[in-house]
Amino acid sequence: MPTSDPDGSATDLLEALAAAVAGRVLTDPASTEAYRRDQCLVADAGRPLAVVRAAGVDDVVAVLRLADEHRVPVVTRGAGSGLAGAANAVDDGLVLDVSGLDALSVDPVARTATVGPGVVNLDLDTAARAHGLFYAPDPGSRAYSSIGGNLATNAGGMCCAKYGVTADHALALTVVLPGGEVVRTGRTTRKDVVGLDLTRLLVGSEGTLGVVVEATVRLLPVPARTATAVLTFRDAAAAVDAVLAIGTVTTPSAVELMDATTVRAVNAMTRMGLDETPTLLVQCDGSDAAAEIAAVAALAQRHGALEVLHSDDEEEGRALMEARRVALTALERQGTVLLDDVCVPVHRLPELLGAIETAARAHGVLVGTFGHAADGNLHPTIVFDPASPGAAEAARACFDAIVDAALALDGTVSGEHGVGVLKAPYVARQVGAAEQALMRRVRAAFDPHGIMNPGRGY
Amino acid sequence: MPTSDPDGSATDLLEALAAAVAGRVLTDPASTEAYRRDQCLVADAGRPLAVVRAAGVDDVVAVLRLADEHRVPVVTRGAGSGLAGAANAVDDGLVLDVSGLDALSVDPVARTATVGPGVVNLDLDTAARAHGLFYAPDPGSRAYSSIGGNLATNAGGMCCAKYGVTADHALALTVVLPGGEVVRTGRTTRKDVVGLDLTRLLVGSEGTLGVVVEATVRLLPVPARTATAVLTFRDAAAAVDAVLAIGTVTTPSAVELMDATTVRAVNAMTRMGLDETPTLLVQCDGSDAAAEIAAVAALAQRHGALEVLHSDDEEEGRALMEARRVALTALERQGTVLLDDVCVPVHRLPELLGAIETAARAHGVLVGTFGHAADGNLHPTIVFDPASPGAAEAARACFDAIVDAALALDGTVSGEHGVGVLKAPYVARQVGAAEQALMRRVRAAFDPHGIMNPGRGY
Numbered sequence: 001m002p003t004s005d006p007d008g009s010a011t012d013l014l015e016a017l018a019a020a021v022a023g024r025v026l027t028d029p030a031s032t033e034a035y036r037r038d039q040c041l042v043a044d045a046g047r048p049l050a051v052v053r054a055a056g057v058d059d060v061v062a063v064l065r066l067a068d069e070h071r072v073p074v075v076t077r078g079a080g081s082g083l084a085g086a087a088n089a090v091d092d093g094l095v096l097d098v099s100g101l102d103a104l105s106v107d108p109v110a111r112t113a114t115v116g117p118g119v120v121n122l123d124l125d126t127a128a129r130a131h132g133l134f135y136a137p138d139p140g141s142r143a144y145s146s147i148g149g150n151l152a153t154n155a156g157g158m159c160c161a162k163y164g165v166t167a168d169h170a171l172a173l174t175v176v177l178p179g180g181e182v183v184r185t186g187r188t189t190r191k192d193v194v195g196l197d198l199t200r201l202l203v204g205s206e207g208t209l210g211v212v213v214e215a216t217v218r219l220l221p222v223p224a225r226t227a228t229a230v231l232t233f234r235d236a237a238a239a240v241d242a243v244l245a246i247g248t249v250t251t252p253s254a255v256e257l258m259d260a261t262t263v264r265a266v267n268a269m270t271r272m273g274l275d276e277t278p279t280l281l282v283q284c285d286g287s288d289a290a291a292e293i294a295a296v297a298a299l300a301q302r303h304g305a306l307e308v309l310h311s312d313d314e315e316e317g318r319a320l321m322e323a324r325r326v327a328l329t330a331l332e333r334q335g336t337v338l339l340d341d342v343c344v345p346v347h348r349l350p351e352l353l354g355a356i357e358t359a360a361r362a363h364g365v366l367v368g369t370f371g372h373a374a375d376g377n378l379h380p381t382i383v384f385d386p387a388s389p390g391a392a393e394a395a396r397a398c399f400d401a402i403v404d405a406a407l408a409l410d411g412t413v414s415g416e417h418g419v420g421v422l423k424a425p426y427v428a429r430q431v432g433a434a435e436q437a438l439m440r441r442v443r444a445a446f447d448p449h450g451i452m453n454p455g456r457g458y
Numbered sequence: 459m460p461t462s463d464p465d466g467s468a469t470d471l472l473e474a475l476a477a478a479v480a481g482r483v484l485t486d487p488a489s490t491e492a493y494r495r496d497q498c499l500v501a502d503a504g505r506p507l508a509v510v511r512a513a514g515v516d517d518v519v520a521v522l523r524l525a526d527e528h529r530v531p532v533v534t535r536g537a538g539s540g541l542a543g544a545a546n547a548v549d550d551g552l553v554l555d556v557s558g559l560d561a562l563s564v565d566p567v568a569r570t571a572t573v574g575p576g577v578v579n580l581d582l583d584t585a586a587r588a589h590g591l592f593y594a595p596d597p598g599s600r601a602y603s604s605i606g607g608n609l610a611t612n613a614g615g616m617c618c619a620k621y622g623v624t625a626d627h628a629l630a631l632t633v634v635l636p637g638g639e640v641v642r643t644g645r646t647t648r649k650d651v652v653g654l655d656l657t658r659l660l661v662g663s664e665g666t667l668g669v670v671v672e673a674t675v676r677l678l679p680v681p682a683r684t685a686t687a688v689l690t691f692r693d694a695a696a697a698v699d700a701v702l703a704i705g706t707v708t709t710p711s712a713v714e715l716m717d718a719t720t721v722r723a724v725n726a727m728t729r730m731g732l733d734e735t736p737t738l739l740v741q742c743d744g745s746d747a748a749a750e751i752a753a754v755a756a757l758a759q760r761h762g763a764l765e766v767l768h769s770d771d772e773e774e775g776r777a778l779m780e781a782r783r784v785a786l787t788a789l790e791r792q793g794t795v796l797l798d799d800v801c802v803p804v805h806r807l808p809e810l811l812g813a814i815e816t817a818a819r820a821h822g823v824l825v826g827t828f829g830h831a832a833d834g835n836l837h838p839t840i841v842f843d844p845a846s847p848g849a850a851e852a853a854r855a856c857f858d859a860i861v862d863a864a865l866a867l868d869g870t871v872s873g874e875h876g877v878g879v880l881k882a883p884y885v886a887r888q889v890g891a892a893e894q895a896l897m898r899r900v901r902a903a904f905d906p907h908g909i910m911n912p913g914r915g916y
Contacts, residue, residue, distance in 0.1 A: 109805050132706075154651045165649060167658075168626075183893050189801040190833040191623060191873035193612045193662045194881075195889050195916035196897045200625075200658035204651045221706040248590075248679040249745065287707065287753065288746040295745065343647040347567050375648040415649035423652075431653050435641045438903070439654045445899035458653035 010049055010092065013070040017050060017094075020062035026051040035077060035097060036089045042338060042396075043085025043421035048075070051095040057176065057213045063096050064211065065180030073454050074178075076207040078117055078148040081141045083339060084420025086152065086206045086456055093454075098148055101213055106131055112171065112188055114216045117148025121155075124217070133219035136163035139416070140328065151212055154204035156416035158254040158324075161374035162285075163220070165416065167203040174214035175202060178447045188216055201442070206418050207453040209446040223285035226253070227293035228317030229310035231280040231300040236369075237350040239278045242303040243373045244347060246282065249299060250292045254283040255374035256324045259353070262368040262381075265330035266323045274323060275307060280373065281324050283317060327370040328381065334366065335383040338395045342406035343377040343415030355405030356380045363398040365391070377415035404429070419457050427458050468507055468550065471528040475508060475552075478520035484509040493535060493555060494547045500796060500854075501543025501879035506533070509553040515634065515671045521554050522669065523638030531912050532636070534665040536575055536606040539599045541797060542878025544610065544664045544914055551912075556606055559671055564589055570629065570646055572674045575606025579613075582675070591677035594621035597874070598786065609670055612662030614874035616712040616782075619832035620743075621678070623874065625661040632672035633660060636905045646674055659900070664876050665911040667904040681743035684711070685751035686775030687768035689738040689758040694827075695808040697736045700761040701831045702805060704740065707757060708750045712741040713832035714782045717811070720826040720839075723788040724781050732781060733765060738831065739782050741775060785828040786839065792824065793841040796853045800864035801835040801873030813863035814838045821856040823849070835873035862887070877915050885916050 005011055017025050026032050027050045035051045037043075049072065054060050067074045073093030080087055089095050101116035104124060108131035115124055121142040125135040138157035139145055145155070151173070155166045163169075172186035186192070186199035202209055233239040236259055243255055258266070258279045267274055280300070284292035290312035297310045311317055331337055344352050353369065356378075360367040371378035380402050384395040403413055403426050413419070413426045428436065439458045444450070463469055475483050484490050485508045493509045495501075507530065512518050525532045531551030538545055547553050559574035562582060566589035573582055579600040583593040596615035597603055603613070609631070613624045621627075630644035644650070644657035660667055691697040694717055701713055716724070716737045725732055738758070742750035748770035755768045769775055789795055802810050811827065814836075818825040829836035838860050842853040861871055861884050871877070871884045886894065897916045902908070 110803050111805075112803075154649075154655075156649055160649065164626075167655070168622075177896070181892055183896055184890065185893065187870050188803050188868055189835075189870050189873065190804070191612075191614055191618065191801045191835050192870040193664075193872050193874060193876050194870050194885060195877070195894070196900055197612075197625070197658050197662055198893070198896065198900075200655050201900075204655055206651075224707070249682070288749065291746065343649045345568050345570075345646050346648070347569075372649075377647075377649050410646055412645050412647050412650040412652050414651050415647065416651060418651050419653070427652060432642065434639055435643065435656070436653070438635070438641055438656065441903035442654055442656075442659075442900055445896070445903045 009070055013066060013072055014050060016066050017052060020066065021052055021059045024053045024055060024059065026053070035095045038080045038082035038085060038087040040083050040085040040420065040422050043088055045085065045088035046091035046093065048089040048095045049092045051097060053097045053100055055100050060096065060098065060176045060211050060213050061180040061182065063094060064176050064178050067094055067451050068179040068449055071449050071451060074451050075453055076211050078146040079120065079144055081145040082149055082153065082420060083417040084414070084422040086418050086420030086453065088421055090454065096211065098211065099146060108133060110188065111219045112216050113219055114214060115147050116214060117146060117212050119147050121145055121147060121150055128219045129222060132222055134222050135169070135217060136220055137166045137169055147215055148212055151203050151215060152206050153416065153418035156372065156375070156377065158256060158372060160372060161255050162251045162253045167200055169218045170199055170203050170215055171218055172216040173199055173202055173212050175210040175212050177210045178449065178451050206420060206457045208443055208457045209452060224287045225289040225312065226283055226285045226314055226317050227289040227310065227312035228320045229282045229293050229297050229308065230320050231282065231305045232275045232307040233278045233305055236278040236353040238304045239280050240349040240373065242280065242300045242305060245299050245303050246296050247374060249295055250284060252282045252296065252374065253285040254281065256281040257371060257373035258324060258327055259369040261366065262327050262331065262370045265334055265368055266326060269330040269333055270326060272323055277306065281321055283321065324370065331368045331381045331383055336386045338382040338399050340380045340399055340402055341414050341417040342380070342402060342411055343375065344406055344409045344411030346374065346376040348409040349373065349376055351409055352378065352406060352411065356402055359398045359401035359405065362401065363394045365394050365398045367398065375415065421456060424456060431458060467528055471524060471530055472508060474524050475510065478524065479510055479517045482511045482513060482517065493553045496538045496540035496543060496545040498541050498543040498878065498880050501546055503543065503546035504549035504551065506547040506553045507550045509555060511555045511558055513558050518554065518556065518634045518669050518671050519638040519640065521552060522634050522636050525552055525909050526637040526907055529907050529909060531909050533911055534669050536604040537578065537602055539603040540607055540611065540878060541875040542880040544876050544878030544911065546879055548912065554669065556669065557604060566591065568646065569677045570674050571677055572672060573605050574672060575604060575670050577605050579603055579605060579608055586677045587680060590680055592680050593627070593675060594678055595624045595627055605673055606670055609661050609673060610664050611874065611876035614830065614833070614835065616714060616830060618830060619713050620709045620711045625658055627676045628657055628661050628673055629676055630674040631657055631660055631670050633668040633670050635668045636907065636909050664878060664915045666901055666915045667910060682745045683747040683770065684741055684743045684772055684775055685747040685768065685770035686778045687740045687751050687755050687766065688778050689740065689763045690733045690765040691736045691763055694736040694811040696762045697738050698807040698831065700738065700758045700763060703757050703761050704754050705832060707753055708742060710740045710754065710832065711743040712739065714739040715829060715831035716782060716785055717827040719824065720785050720789065720828045723792055723826055724784060727788040727791055728784060730781055735764065739779055741779065782828065789826045789839045789841055794844045796840040796857050798838045798857055798860055799872050799875040800838070800860060800869055801833065802864055802867045802869030804832065804834040806867040807831065807834055809867055810836065810864060810869065814860055817856045817859035817863065820859065821852045823852050823856045825856065833873065879914060882914060889916060
């Protein structure tokens with residue numbers, strides 16, 4: 001029973017839910033506690049009226065029909081691996097857990113996969129690889145994040161330099177709208193200009209328009225070869241200069257940057273013994289990967305690289321990329337982290353890196369920066385000790401300064417993590433009033449009663 | 459003066475327009491006649507109340523403010539090279555000609571260009587090439603079609619196999635909404651998940667949401683080399699089999715198919731003396747283009763190619779591609795053409811090609827088919843003699859049968875030309891009632907009074 005329910009409407013809703021989705025409604029706070037938050041620990045989370053663990057599309061339809069009738073907020077949740085609080089519960093709302101919608105089928109002839117939102121990214125990729133295909137979008141969370149959340153945040157990863165973001169691989173969606181109507185968007189063709197591109201509109205909408213219950217995604221043939229280079233530089237500006245030069249001769253499948261602070265953290269955790277200086281990790285793939293990586297290495301040398309190491313051995317490549325893969329974990333060992341996700345035009349990265357250093361100094365906090373250099377998408381990671389007086393405030397002030405710096409460089413508040421709760425206060429700094437009003441009118445076209453993830457996003 | 463204007467509202471609008479956009483309003487039918495149609499000769503076109511030749515953003519704002527106040531339809535028009543009648547005039551509406559908004563600037567450091575909608579695609583590309591960059595989207599009309607129309611139809615071209623469609627290169631838009639409000643969408647960063655992706659929503663919306671008055675597009679470094687192959691096959695199914703195989707080893711920058719009828723038409727016009735059998739034209743680009751095209755040729759041979767010719771000479775490559783470039787012109791020499799634009803999943807191309815042949819035989823018409831094989835996007839072109847009794851009806855019936863065949867193969871009614879007037883009757887065969895209603899609610903969020911290109915699109 002809800003604690004405050006003067007008109008009994010919450011009780012009515014819970015009874016209707018219990019009838020429609022028997023056995024899959026949790027209301028006991030001890031059970032719902034685990035569904036209150038995603039991985040963004042610094043964002044507020046409410047106390048939900050109930051959690052519904054959907055077992056199929058019918059459950060999603062029932063929840064969205066009843067919630068709409070009762071005007072009760074719905075927060076959709078998959079693996080709970082989000083980094084902006086978009087899946088955090090709303091007080092007295094419902095949490096709709098779609099992790100149980102995990103059907104997965106691969107069509108190797110069409111080179112597509114059709115998946116439920118609860119399918120884990122890596123499981124999709126593994127299933128594709130059994131057919132010589134792969135699923136390109138590779139967020140750092142791919143071992144545990146699910147496709148529903150990847151779609152909700154238009155997740156990126158290392159692959160984007162060459163393969164683009166999740167939206168570039170989402171072909172068709174089945175979506176339940178508030179009220180319970182089921183619509184299908186998109187087409188499995190490579191081109192389609194019939195009507196509005198609702199698929200693209202839904203991807204990245206962070207649960208504000210409807211609930212994806214099935215997605216058909218594009219798979220690509222696994223590249224014949226992969227080759228990898230590690231390049232170190234005197235300073236981050238020199239590294240970015242090399243990134244820009246590399247982009248004129250080839251399109252690597254990954255161009256990852258780690259600053260000296262991040263490398264130091266990795267060394268402290270792994271004893272990898274890396275040079276503690278700004279480092280680029282570059283991968284090329286395809287039949288010509290070895291020649292491409294050699295060209296990258298040569299170019300880097302001409303652009304002032306201190307050390308250049310490259311290999312066309314797959315295993316060695318994986319080992320070289322490992323430093324980047326553990327970067328966040330290594331920084332998390334140093335304290336509580338506040339992970340940012342700003343993105344600027346690539347040629348403005350040196351200015352952003354400078355602004356990050358300035359902000360770190362001004363607020364007396366440690367910031368380790370790593371990220372997807374070829375996309376201009378960095379994850380400045382503020383490390384602080386929450387027990388130290390004023391440290392949390394200093395961290396937040398530094399975070400704020402970094403976001404403002406990105407905006408001043410024509411950048412965006414979020415490249416791939418989404419707005420959620422964490423960045424909702426910053427949206428108005430990036431999106432004008434007229435544009436936000438337009439977005440909200442579009443939102444209302446999907447969700448007239450405003451029940452989907454209210455207060456989040458835009 | 460409008461011919462029928464019982465309540466004088468049209469007269470009021472014309473007076474207000476004349477005051478706001480002095481000297482750029484045409485009402486004389488002799489002058490407006492040239493603005494009634496795009497290049498789709500078989501679609502209906504109305505008689506406009508007036509044509510406004512906008513000289514700047516203020517003119518567009520004035521037109522959309524006044525038209526919205528008076529509830530008068532607005533059809534936006536650029537170069538008038540559309541192939542679906544989307545820019546055809548509406549009776550008693552306004553035609554808004556934005557071809558005069560043709561400012562163009564290239565930012566070589568950011569690798570972007572900012573253009574007015576009236577800038578011709580090829581002019582943009584030429585300006586980019588002066589900086590070692592290029593603008594990838596290359597519709598067949600690129601020598602005369604303008605960016606506004608390219609955006610409105612999400613135009614494709616030969617490049618899409620590797621580089622995607624117009625939407626993949628449109629970063630940010632400035633758009634005037636019905637009522638005259640100006641909004642800016644998108645970001646020049648490579649990633650952005652802040653709010654809804656209004657840029658993607660606007661691209662391909664065929665003038666139904668607003669008027670793009672400025673676009674910032676992505677430019678890419680010009681590839682170091684291009685190499686070209688001509689491959690002939692016993693039948694179209696064998697050619698498609700080769701296309702699928704090629705896609706597993708490389709991503710060519712063009713994979714164009716011509717059927718025997720098209721090749722015959724090209725021979726008749728040019729005396730190129732090509733083998734009159736299904737033919738693929740493949741281009742690869744990048745530093746490894748020569749090796750890639752050699753691999754393509756070898757693979758084609760293993761997949762039953764009859765003749766294989768390849769070259770890594772740029773000039774020779776251009777000459778080899780010429781046959782494809784003149785295909786439509788060559789077919790137009792044989793009679794009046796009804797050009798289709800269907801797109802299916804690539805592996806279903808053999809079935810589509812079979813259905814096209816069946817339809818041609820059933821309706822006793824000549825169909826030459828060419829198009830973008832790697833995208834599954836074909837342009838079956840029905841050639842008929844309008845003076846011959848029943849020929850126009852047979853052509854339309856064949857067109858209808860081809861569209862239905864594409865839909866039965868999970869295809870789309872239009873891959874890159876758009877719906878416009880020509881294909882509006884087919885939309886309901888592809889898009890469900892709930893989905894169309896949703897699109898219209900989104901449309902109303904932009905255009906509450908329904909003045910933008912009414913009756914067109916979806």
